[in-house]
Amino acid sequence: MKIRYADVLIIGGGLAGLRTAIGVKRRGLDPVVLSLVPAKRSHSAAAQGGMQASLGNCAMGQGDDEDVHFADTVRGSDWGCDQEVARMFVHTAPKAVRELDGWGVPWDRVRAGEHEAVVNAERVVIREQQRAHGLITARDFGGTRKWRTCYTSDGTGHAMLFTLGDRSVAEGVPVIERIEALALIHDAGRCHGAVVRDLVTGEISAFVARATCIASGGYGRIYKVSTNGIICEGTGMALALETGVAELGNMEAVQFHPTAIVPAGILTTEGCRGDGGLLRDVDGHRFMPDYEPEKKELASRDVVSRRMTEHMRRGKGVPSRYGDHLWLDITVLGRRHIEKNLREVKDICNHFLGIDPAEDWIPVRPTQHYSMGGIRTRPSGESTTLSGLFACGEAACWDLHGFNRLGGNSVAETVVAGMIVGESIADYCSGAGSDSDIPTALVRAFIDRERAGLEALMSGPGTESVVELRSEMERTMIEQVGIFRTGAELDAAVDTLRDLLRRSRDVGVRAPAVGANPELVSAYRLPKMLRVALCVALGARERTESRGAHFREDFPQRDDRNWLSRTLATWPNVGSDLPTLRHDPLDVMSMEMPPGFRGYGARDHADHPDTERRETEVAAVREAHGDADRFAIQQQLMPFAHLLPERYRGRNERLASTETEDV
Amino acid sequence: MSDARTLTFRILRHNPQDPASTPDLAEYQLDEAPGMTLFIALTEIRERFEPSLQFDFVCRAGICGSCGMLINGRPGLACRTLTTKLDSVITLAPLPVFKLIGDLSVDTGRWAREMAEQLETWVHRVDEPDVDRLEQRMEPERAEAVYELDRCIECGCCIAACGTARMREEFVGAAGINKLARFRLDPRDERSDADFYDLVGTDDGIFGCMSLLGCHDVCPKELPLQSQLAFIRRKMVRAV
Numbered sequence: 096m097k098i099r100y101a102d103v104l105i106i107g108g109g110l111a112g113l114r115t116a117i118g119v120k121r122r123g124l125d126p127v128v129l130s131l132v133p134a135k136r137s138h139s140a141a142a143q144g145g146m147q148a149s150l151g152n153c154a155m156g157q158g159d160d161e162d163v164h165f166a167d168t169v170r171g172s173d174w175g176c177d178q179e180v181a182r183m184f185v186h187t188a189p190k191a192v193r194e195l196d197g198w199g200v201p202w203d204r205v206r207a208g209e210h211e212a213v214v215n216a217e218r219v220v221i222r223e224q225q226r227a228h229g230l231i232t233a234r235d236f237g238g239t240r241k242w243r244t245c246y247t248s249d250g251t252g253h254a255m256l257f258t259l260g261d262r263s264v265a266e267g268v269p270v271i272e273r274i275e276a277l278a279l280i281h282d283a284g285r286c287h288g289a290v291v292r293d294l295v296t297g298e299i300s301a302f303v304a305r306a307t308c309i310a311s312g313g314y315g316r317i318y319k320v321s322t323n324g325i326i327c328e329g330t331g332m333a334l335a336l337e338t339g340v341a342e343l344g345n346m347e348a349v350q351f352h353p354t355a356i357v358p359a360g361i362l363t364t365e366g367c368r369g370d371g372g373l374l375r376d377v378d379g380h381r382f383m384p385d386y387e388p389e390k391k392e393l394a395s396r397d398v399v400s401r402r403m404t405e406h407m408r409r410g411k412g413v414p415s416r417y418g419d420h421l422w423l424d425i426t427v428l429g430r431r432h433i434e435k436n437l438r439e440v441k442d443i444c445n446h447f448l449g450i451d452p453a454e455d456w457i458p459v460r461p462t463q464h465y466s467m468g469g470i471r472t473r474p475s476g477e478s479t480t481l482s483g484l485f486a487c488g489e490a491a492c493w494d495l496h497g498f499n500r501l502g503g504n505s506v507a508e509t510v511v512a513g514m515i516v517g518e519s520i521a522d523y524c525s526g527a528g529s530d531s532d533i534p535t536a537l538v539r540a541f542i543d544r545e546r547a548g549l550e551a552l553m554s555g556p557g558t559e560s561v562v563e564l565r566s567e568m569e570r571t572m573i574e575q576v577g578i579f580r581t582g583a584e585l586d587a588a589v590d591t592l593r594d595l596l597r598r599s600r601d602v603g604v605r606a607p608a609v610g611a612n613p614e615l616v617s618a619y620r621l622p623k624m625l626r627v628a629l630c631v632a633l634g635a636r637e638r639t640e641s642r643g644a645h646f647r648e649d650f651p652q653r654d655d656r657n658w659l660s661r662t663l664a665t666w667p668n669v670g671s672d673l674p675t676l677r678h679d680p681l682d683v684m685s686m687e688m689p690p691g692f693r694g695y696g697a698r699d700h701a702d703h704p705d706t707e708r709r710e711t712e713v714a715a716v717r718e719a720h721g722d723a724d725r726f727a728i729q730q731q732l733m734p735f736a737h738l739l740p741e742r743y744r745g746r747n748e749r750l751a752s753t754e755t756e757d758v
Numbered sequence: 759m760s761d762a763r764t765l766t767f768r769i770l771r772h773n774p775q776d777p778a779s780t781p782d783l784a785e786y787q788l789d790e791a792p793g794m795t796l797f798i799a800l801t802e803i804r805e806r807f808e809p810s811l812q813f814d815f816v817c818r819a820g821i822c823g824s825c826g827m828l829i830n831g832r833p834g835l836a837c838r839t840l841t842t843k844l845d846s847v848i849t850l851a852p853l854p855v856f857k858l859i860g861d862l863s864v865d866t867g868r869w870a871r872e873m874a875e876q877l878e879t880w881v882h883r884v885d886e887p888d889v890d891r892l893e894q895r896m897e898p899e900r901a902e903a904v905y906e907l908d909r910c911i912e913c914g915c916c917i918a919a920c921g922t923a924r925m926r927e928e929f930v931g932a933a934g935i936n937k938l939a940r941f942r943l944d945p946r947d948e949r950s951d952a953d954f955y956d957l958v959g960t961d962d963g964i965f966g967c968m969s970l971l972g973c974h975d976v977c978p979k980e981l982p983l984q985s986q987l988a989f990i991r992r993k994m995v996r997a998v
Contacts (some may be wrong), residue, residue, distance in 0.1 A: 133871075135822075136817075136824045137821040138816065139818065140911075189889075190889035191889075193889045193891070196894070197887025198881055199944060201902075203902070204897070221823070230892065247908070248905060258880075264880070272867045295860075324822065325815055359795075361819040443820065447793070475842075599953075606808075606812035608776070608809075613804065657940070
């Protein structure tokens, strides 16, 4: 029985995991990062368009600040997010961009003088200030009132991940590649590490740690078509769920990205539309202004995806052998722009579609893209119910995104959460509360349990095929738990998934291969994926309203009166075939921004009984502090600085936006 | 579709974890489907015929660099290779030079980490960035030039196509030299050419390159490896 010890075990080597590891290492602790793949291959690399941070350097970003970013994020979430967390995030995002800049990310820069851009299908001339020359620039993204998305061409995630990957080498952070956590070791409400399997040799061993952090990304691959990398199977969330103690939050909140290519499901960045690209239908007609006169193609992703689906349902889709699609037209941007700022998109179109996007329209369709839900944590990143367990990034629900995430807020979240959660883990480890006296017998019991499970798959009497069951799950999710949902379909989905979970216990592995054994890997991941899928489907069935990306055709209204709440799922009994759900209400009276109309999408919601009272209070505070600066007013409405690590409480410097232009 | 081709895949198989395994070419046949990539084909082969077949994909979009392999003898990214661009007999083998994990899977991760350690591929500066203050300015053209070289995905194709790498186990290869050129160009990195010379001024560094330039021909990201190799060689000759 091999046991390795570390202060902090981090499961996942993408942006969130690496930044967390660097943070705890700098605090003098001994982290170890486990990664399914070489860390630089993580799905973070596929983030294309950029990272939101309110630097306000470029002309179209002038006047931006934390307040504007905060309001955009809360509206984007359809008031489902935790507003304190949103405040922590928007405050720290500029620091994250600047830190990454110092570490080497070659962010695109402001060039003083005039340049052309496409805005609302028209060529406009934008004049950049001289004094902003050489500072980090930004592009437009959906659901934002300023150009706020910092980028490196359309390879932002790549540049960030390689910078953090190399930074972690520089700082001596150990990253173990090709290793997978099978189960968390826990006892009496305390997490102690994980049982792991070497994906090359098949060896099973354990890591024992005072703090464990899950940063394993999302669960896109429970869907048949997803923009996610194929390792994004939600198994990190399942590790937490299978403790029976940790909670998952808002698992039904699943984002569909408007523009993945058909049929491969590969993403083309929101930067395409941010930079001026248009959506067209079978007649070549630009249809988004018909539905969303204000934001058009740049409403939030949930809204654009629904409008596209609605338009195809009206018979305006382009028929193809792979079903209907619509067109993304970036020819309007011109070849020079595409070859400089959208080069991954150009490569993808060339290699997977055989087209040149400077000449041809791109066939696109809304496709599963992002998991707003995840392991429910406090603003510190610690699990609400399992002490010693932390989570950050897409795997977590601390809850920045509520029911819809804005483009550019996820890569930003990964590093911001890594910065904050790394500090809180270090604080945790410096306190006596992290002391551990875990007996090796407990570790042995967990190892034995996992080993027995794998042996049953390898040599048991099971006859079910993992390929068939998995494909049935993927199909069920895309057909019945997709963009438009109904009670009847969700009922059917839950039934099918329960049945699949039962059948997954009878899976038999055909190939007795020594070592890696990819079939065995699929087989032991399947029940984990099914449990995650059941949390999504059941959460969606129970939530009889529409909010953000969760849309019920039988309950199209956003119902703040009954559903301004967070869905929390646990799996207390491992033998059960359903999770246990409860709904945790959000407190309107402590919100800085009481619920209202988002400014795009349908204007249709039922108010929470406290909304009016809180609105009055907020208005009174603003009135009373009329001449105070924005920080003082914010502090009155919803203090959040106490939640931040001290080192990240400083104000963010900006070019003073009130000064008039120098020449 | 009655006129669909039948594709024959000849795949070099070997599992070093299994003492009984010996390297062997295995054959599988599939009906070609529209838009079929090697990712789709290999997944289908694994699901239908050979559940133990090992290969590496992550993004399946040509971004992450996981799936470098020899495709009809030439290093390339399998995920973005359409079968329509290949003959109906397709031979796949793992990238040479790297440690074999099994079948088409090789350990490029260890190589990449060793390269980072050896060449110290990070910005060297005395002061940590002050995250509350305005960032350091950079000329837009310079930032773009750095990004141009930053696009390397460390897929290992250039190493697999390199004559020197076959002879010198420690050779840093085009990926390494390109990376060094990237940091040399970065105004935030305070290292001098003398510092860079200490890292690559050897036969395992820039002076080992025989200028065969297989690297340049196969780079999936079309990085300007030829000019970077020549440029760094000239700079390093002058650095001492």
